[in-house]
Amino acid sequence: MSIGPREIGAAVGVLAAGDLSRYSSRGPSRTTRLEREMTSWFGVEHALAVNSGTSALICALVGAGIGPGDEVLVPAYTWVSTAAAALAVGAVPVLVEVDESLTMDPIHLAERLTPSSRAVIPVHMINLVCDMDAIMALAQDRQLVVIEDACQAIGVRYHGRPVGSIGHIGAFSFNQHKNLKSGEGGAVLTNDRRVFERASMYHDVGSYEREEFASDEPLFVGVNLRMPELCAAVLRPQLRRLQALIDKLRTHREIVVEALSSSAYSCRLGPHNDPDDAVGLVITFDDPEEASRFGQNRGARRLLDTGRHVYTNWQSIAARRTAHAALDPYAWAARPIEFDEHSCPRTLDILGRTCTVELAPEIPTPAFRLLARRMVR
Numbered sequence: 001m002s003i004g005p006r007e008i009g010a011a012v013g014v015l016a017a018g019d020l021s022r023y024s025s026r027g028p029s030r031t032t033r034l035e036r037e038m039t040s041w042f043g044v045e046h047a048l049a050v051n052s053g054t055s056a057l058i059c060a061l062v063g064a065g066i067g068p069g070d071e072v073l074v075p076a077y078t079w080v081s082t083a084a085a086a087l088a089v090g091a092v093p094v095l096v097e098v099d100e101s102l103t104m105d106p107i108h109l110a111e112r113l114t115p116s117s118r119a120v121i122p123v124h125m126i127n128l129v130c131d132m133d134a135i136m137a138l139a140q141d142r143q144l145v146v147i148e149d150a151c152q153a154i155g156v157r158y159h160g161r162p163v164g165s166i167g168h169i170g171a172f173s174f175n176q177h178k179n180l181k182s183g184e185g186g187a188v189l190t191n192d193r194r195v196f197e198r199a200s201m202y203h204d205v206g207s208y209e210r211e212e213f214a215s216d217e218p219l220f221v222g223v224n225l226r227m228p229e230l231c232a233a234v235l236r237p238q239l240r241r242l243q244a245l246i247d248k249l250r251t252h253r254e255i256v257v258e259a260l261s262s263s264a265y266s267c268r269l270g271p272h273n274d275p276d277d278a279v280g281l282v283i284t285f286d287d288p289e290e291a292s293r294f295g296q297n298r299g300a301r302r303l304l305d306t307g308r309h310v311y312t313n314w315q316s317i318a319a320r321r322t323a324h325a326a327l328d329p330y331a332w333a334a335r336p337i338e339f340d341e342h343s344c345p346r347t348l349d350i351l352g353r354t355c356t357v358e359l360a361p362e363i364p365t366p367a368f369r370l371l372a373r374r375m376v377r
């Protein structure tokens with residue numbers, strides 16, 4: 001999403017009023033308004049704005065009561081934050097392979113479950129969608145909490161429902177690279193009042209208004225993960241343009257798909273969990289060398305080469321280094337959890353043969369059409 005006059009106006013409005021935090025605002029703050037607007041856009045009961053996607057995942061886990069001794073299933077292809085969030089609450093991440101849709105393989109997920117499995121975090125990578133029907137069915141069967149990491153797919157739908165609103169809890173990021181951006185920022189979505197109240201308490205060590213809370217959940221200590229008013233102000237006008245952004249991404253995707261049909265590369269469109277409503281684009285090759293060559297094109301990239309989105313590059317997690325030696329979630333786990341570069345060979349094979357291209361919504365569509373042809377030639 002590009003930052004334009006509406007975002008600049010909104011930011012100036014906050015600065016001119018001098019109300020930089022949600023509690024200094026007279027009347028409903030920008031943050032409160034953003035939360036209300038998100039509940040209606042995404043069709044959920046509760047939304048909590050926080051200061052990052054990582055914070056949103058941590059608040060979601062805390063909200064669901066996940067902690068030491070618990071295992072949290074995460075895909076081997078995701079930004080490192082998904083796994084780090086589990087460790088931040090004292091739980092351990094357990095890696096699950098992705099399939100060719102580039103999202104968590106529900107069959108491998110079922111194989112990785114143990115009596116200590118408490119939560120699963122399916123991640124909707126690069127505007128793709130997970131196989132939520134299979135994951136929700138399994139979760140119901142095995143009593144798992146489902147936290148959707150929708151940080152990279154805000155506004156995308158799965159069978160008609162926005163991602164982030166399908167699981168028990170959803171997490172968004174509004175960092176510089178996401179569909180909606182405020183530099184840093186995030187949000188937690190849920191229909192579960194207790195989860196919402198626990199997440200709210202945790203994200204705010206002490207300023208919130210208790211009377212907003214209806215349940216009998218006792219007050220516990222939190223930290224400060226609050227969203228600044230400037231961030232909320234610049235996100236609100238973007239939220240109003242979110243559908244237009246998604247529509248444009250979809251149009252640009254179609255253009256690339258069409259260009260690929262006459263490409264010299266021997267590649268095919270990867271499988272998608274909701275092909276009729278696809279926004280994210282997966283290009284699969286048989287030969288990793290050819291994928292690597294394609295990935296050198298401007299605007300294209302091979303997914304294996306995207307740094308800490310691949311579990312083999314999560315050095316601090318593989319080394320089990322936490323801020324203090326005694327704060328060791330692995331020591332609190334019910335069993336030894338193995339994790340090294342060989343843990344998910346299928347994920348590495350798939351990422352080595354898969355590329356995506358930037359759908360560049362900031363570029364006018366006629367210009368993008370020319371670019372796309374050049375990109376896949």
Ligand SMILES: *Cc1c(COP(=O)(O)O)cnc(C)c1O
Pocket residue numbers: 051052053054055078079081082123149151152173174175184185186
């Ligand atoms: C960006 C991202 C996060 C974390 O978001 P931050 O706002 O950078 O903390 C988590 N998960 C995924 C999949 C992401 O892409």
